[in-house]
Structure formats: C-alpha cells, structure tokens
Amino acid sequence: MDQELIAIGKIVRAHGINGELVVxxxxxxxxxxxDLESVVLEAPQPRRxxxxxxxxxxxxxLIALETIDTRNDAEAHIGEFLSVTRAELxxxxxxxxxxxxxxxxxxxxxxxxxxxxxxxIIEMPANDIWRVEGRRSFNLPASGNIILKVxxxxxxxxxxxxxxxxxxx
Amino acid sequence: xxxxxxxxxPEFFESPLRQSLLxxxxxxxxxxxxxxxxxxxxxxxxxxxxxxxxxxxxxxVMKIEPLYDALSTAxxxxxxxxxxxxxxxxxxxxxxxxxxxxxxxxxHLIVVCGRYKGVDERISRFFDLDEISIxxxxxxxxxxxxxxxxxxxxxxxPGSIHKIxxxxxxxxxxxxxxxxxxTRPAEFLGQRVPDVLVEGDxxxxxxxxxxxxxxxTVENRPDLLWRAQLSDEDRGMLESIAAGRxxxx
Numbered sequence: 001m002d003q004e005l006i007a008i009g010k011i012v013r014a015h016g017i018n019g020e021l022v023v024x025x026x027x028x029x030x031x032x033x034x035d036l037e038s039v040v041l042e043a044p045q046p047r048r049x050x051x052x053x054x055x056x057x058x059x060x061x062l063i064a065l066e067t068i069d070t071r072n073d074a075e076a077h078i079g080e081f082l083s084v085t086r087a088e089l090x091x092x093x094x095x096x097x098x099x100x101x102x103x104x105x106x107x108x109x110x111x112x113x114x115x116x117x118x119x120x121i122i123e124m125p126a127n128d129i130w131r132v133e134g135r136r137s138f139n140l141p142a143s144g145n146i147i148l149k150v151x152x153x154x155x156x157x158x159x160x161x162x163x164x165x166x167x168x169x
Numbered sequence: 170x171x172x173x174x175x176x177x178x179p180e181f182f183e184s185p186l187r188q189s190l191l192x193x194x195x196x197x198x199x200x201x202x203x204x205x206x207x208x209x210x211x212x213x214x215x216x217x218x219x220x221x222x223x224x225x226x227x228x229x230v231m232k233i234e235p236l237y238d239a240l241s242t243a244x245x246x247x248x249x250x251x252x253x254x255x256x257x258x259x260x261x262x263x264x265x266x267x268x269x270x271x272x273x274x275x276x277h278l279i280v281v282c283g284r285y286k287g288v289d290e291r292i293s294r295f296f297d298l299d300e301i302s303i304x305x306x307x308x309x310x311x312x313x314x315x316x317x318x319x320x321x322x323x324x325x326x327p328g329s330i331h332k333i334x335x336x337x338x339x340x341x342x343x344x345x346x347x348x349x350x351x352t353r354p355a356e357f358l359g360q361r362v363p364d365v366l367v368e369g370d371x372x373x374x375x376x377x378x379x380x381x382x383x384x385x386t387v388e389n390r391p392d393l394l395w396r397a398q399l400s401d402e403d404r405g406m407l408e409s410i411a412a413g414r415x416x417x418x
Contacts, residue, residue: 006332027334079193084334092336100332120325121337122266128337131270139267142337145398 005040005083006100008032014074015062021074023061023082029090033061039082041065046083097150102157107132107140109161110148118157130157138166170275170326171201173243174315175236176282177218179204181312191323200323205243210235219284228286236281236288240296243279252277254298255318256288257311261300264318268301272318273325280318282311345397346390348381365416380406380416387411 013022025033033054040048052064063082068074092098099121107115107130116134121142130140140146140159149158159165174182185191186202194200208216212234219229240254253275262268272278281288281298292298303314351362365377383406386393399407409417 004332006334008334028336029334032334079189089334096336096338099335099337102337119270129266131266133270137267137270 004086005042005046005081006086006089007081007083008039009061009063009082011074011077011080011082012060013078014071015057017071018064019068019070019074020062020064021068021077022057023063024059025061026081027090030061032090033063039065039084041077041080042083043077043080097152101152102130102150105150105155105157107134107157107159109159111161113161115159115161115166136166140165170199170273170323171203171247171277172319172322173203173205173247173277173279174282174319175205175207175239175243175279176312176315177207177284178282178310178312179206182316185316185319191320194323194326199326202319203243205239207235207239210238210242212238222286226286230286231284231288233289233291236292237295240279240281240292244296247277247279249276251275252279254279254281254296256281256283256292256298256300257303257314257318258283258287258300259302259307260287261302263305264301264303264314264321266321269318269321270325272322278318278322280311280315282315284310345382345386345393347385348378349385376402377416379403380410383407384410 008027009023009025011021012024014020015022036051036054038048038050040046049065049067052066053062054064055062068077089098102121103118105118107118109115114134116132116137118130118140119133120131122129122131122139128142130142132138132140146159146162146165147157148160150156151158176182182202182204186195191200195202208218211218211232218232218235220232222228222230244254253272255272255278257280293300301314301318303317308314351366355362355367363377365373379402383403386397387407387410394407
C-alpha cells in the first residue's frame with residue numbers, strides 16, 4: 001500500500017529546448033508544487049526524479065526534472081503522470097477526505113446492517129453519488145441528510161436508510 | 170477486458186481509439202478493442218446489409234444473414250463465457266451508470282451497432298441480446314451509442330483511471346445545485362460581477378450564494394428541493410424567489 005502511487009500532475013507537452021515539461025495539475029492543492037523536491041515517473045518503470053524547477057504557466061505548470069534535458073527527452077514523456085506516494089500526500093485540511101480513500105469504505109445502516117462497499121465516486125451537480133456494491137448495489141447520494149458519519153480509521157460510512165434509497169440503482 | 174464492436178463503419182472508431190485515456194488503456198493491455206465490419210459478411214455481390222421491411226413502412230432494416238454470421242464469428246472466437254452481447258437500439262432499455270458498472274465486470278462485451286430503422290427481429294431468437302438505448306433522441310446510427318458504452322465501461326476498469334490527489338468535504342452538500350461562480354476580471358464587456366461578491370461582507374456573500382443556489386435549484390432541478398434540508402431562512406428566500414424579487418439583504 002505504501003508504494004501505491006497517486007498522480008498529482010500529467011505531462012501534456014514539451015516546452016522550449018531544455019527539457020521542460022508542461023504539466024496539468026491533478027490535485028486540489030496546486031501550491032504543493034512550490035516546494036516539491038521529487039516526483040515519481042511511472043513509465044516504463046517507476047523511478048524517482050528530483051525536481052529542478054517549477055514555474056506557473058497560465059493554468060499549467062512548467063516543470064524541469066533531472067535527467068530530462070532536451071526537448072526530445074521531454075517529448076518522450078508526454079501523456080505520463082507525475083506521482084507521489086501516500087506518505088507524500090498533502091496534509092488534508094480539517095473536515096476533508098481524499099476521494100480515493102472514500103472508495104473501498106464499507107457502508108452500514110444506523111442499525112449496523114452491512115450494505116456493501118463504495119466502488120466509485122461520481123461527481124454530480126447537486127451532490128456526489130457514491131456507487132455502492134454489495135448484496136444489493138445502489139447509488140448513494142453523498143448528502144447531509146443521508147450520510148450520518150464517516151469513520152476514517154475504521155473505514156466505515158454510516159447512513160440513514162431512507163425509504164427507497166436502495167432502489168436508486 | 171475485450172470489447173468487440175460490430176459495425177458497418179469500423180473507421181468511425183479509429184480516431185477515438187487513438188486518443189488519450191482510451192489509447193492508454195489499450196496500450197497497457199487493460200482493454201482490447203476489436204472491430205468487426207458487418208459488411209464483410211454480406212452474402213451478395215453488392216455488399217448490401219439492409220433491405221426494405223416486410224409489410225411496408227418507411228426506412229431500411231438491417232438484414233439478418235450478415236449480422237448472424239458476424240456475431241457467430243465473434244462468439245466463436247470469444248475465449249470466455251463471461252460475456253454479454255449488446256445491441257444499440259432506439260427501442261432499447263435506457264443505458265445508465267449502473268449498467269456500465271455491470272458491463273465492466275464481463276470479460277468480453279460484444280456491441281452491435283444498430284443502423285437504419287432497426288435490425289431484423291429474428292436476431293434475438295439466436296442470440297441473447299441486451300437492447301440498449303442511450304437516450305430518447307435520434308442519432309444516425311448505433312456507432313455513437315457504442316462509443317458512449319465503450320467510454321463509460323472502460324473508465325470503470327481497474328488501472329485505466331489514475332488515483333489523483335483530490336479531496337472532498339466530509340460535511341455533505343444538502344442537495345441544492347451549486348451557486349454560480351465568477352472570477353477576474355470584475356468587468357468584462359460591460360458585464361460586472363455581482364457587487365456583493367466584490368465587497369468584503371462575508372456573511373452577506375454567504376447569504377447571496379445560498380440565494381443563488383436556491384434560485385438555480387428552483388429553476389433547473391425543482392425535484393431536488395423536496396429532499397433538501399431547508400432552514401427557515403431558506404424558506405424565506407424561496408418565497409421571495411417565487412415572488413420574482415432580486416437578492417436584497
């Protein structure tokens with residue numbers, strides 16, 4: 001689990017002739033790039049590269065990594081992800097969760113009935129939908145009058161089993 | 170996972186299969202896509218795959234012989250029993266996320282792109298088919314629908330979408346649509362950002378956002394209101410929205 005990689009950026013283009021990469025941030029915490037010391041490039045096999053420089057460029061970032069020195073080098077990495085390990089994730093502000101941590105949590109009713117596991121988060125305009133798979137599979141609206149408690153340590157979500165909720169297929 | 174698409178326009182899929190995440194999934198072996206040209210199984214010299222319907226009526230019907238042969242070939246070459254055949258059809262059951270999740274669990278999904286007015290009904294006598302419609306509107310053919318199915322299924326496959334460092338709040342929204350948002354510049358071609366957002370009164374800004382969220386929900390998704398948690402202040406706002414008044418407070 002500790003070696004699990006979480007993407008924080010995606011390389012979309014090469015910039016200039018010195019191997020700079022144009023990167024789209026894939027994180028809600030863009031400032032984290034300011035003091036980023038190294039990242040993991042995943043392909044062809046995961047390896048850690050030191051970050052030489054980071055600068056902002058419109059909505060994107062220009063990042064220089066060690067060993068990537070020419071435009072050709074940079075172009076070879078288009079489409080790849082810049083990742084970090086779990087230990088390097090940003091510290092979450094109070095009252096927030098990582099989306100990927102919610103995936104896999106167990107869902108229980110107030111009475112302790114096991115309803116299944118969250119397999120996916122679907123972002124919707126009103127509230128997110130958590131797809132739950134279990135004995136029955138259903139779409140759980142992540143809304144304040146349904147989600148009663150999220151226990152991060154036990155990885156359990158307790159919900160109010162409103163009538164008809166399990167029929168939201 | 171393998172997805173086989175039976176179509177009379179295999180070239181339709183060339184570009185989408187070469188783009189971004191789909192390409193990545195295919196390159197990494199998470200997904201295999203096979204295209205079968207139904208026209209190659211046509212039994213006459215003009216390669217026709219359609220004919221006029223028995224009993225009259227407009228439009229053309231997809232013939233059964235080429236489709237039968239193409240589907241039989243796809244099944245013969247399928248190396249798993251954990252598979253499903255889908256026929257895109259305006260008359261089918263409505264496609265949704267739950268169906269996409271179900272399909273993503275098969276090892277082999279075979280999608281037949283319907284065309285013309287429909288497919289000779291007898292095809293369902295020979296094959297167990299899910300007839301699927303992506304919505305209540307007319308499109309030229311099942312290719313677009315097949316692409317929708319392909320994209321919605323492949324992104325559920327493990328390894329095709331990366332975990333990314335994004336967070337969500339653990340105080341959950343209350344079923345209203347989000348308030349509209351603005352960013353700089355404060356004025357664009359004479360259109361100004363609402364004054365309340367530029368002035369520094371945060372409590373008032375909060376009420377303004379709530380007002381906007383309520384108004385938007387009333388206008389676009391009134392069905393969400395019945396289960397929303399509304400305060401007395403919300404109810405007051407709703408009354409004044411219903412009366413057509415502007416935000417004042």
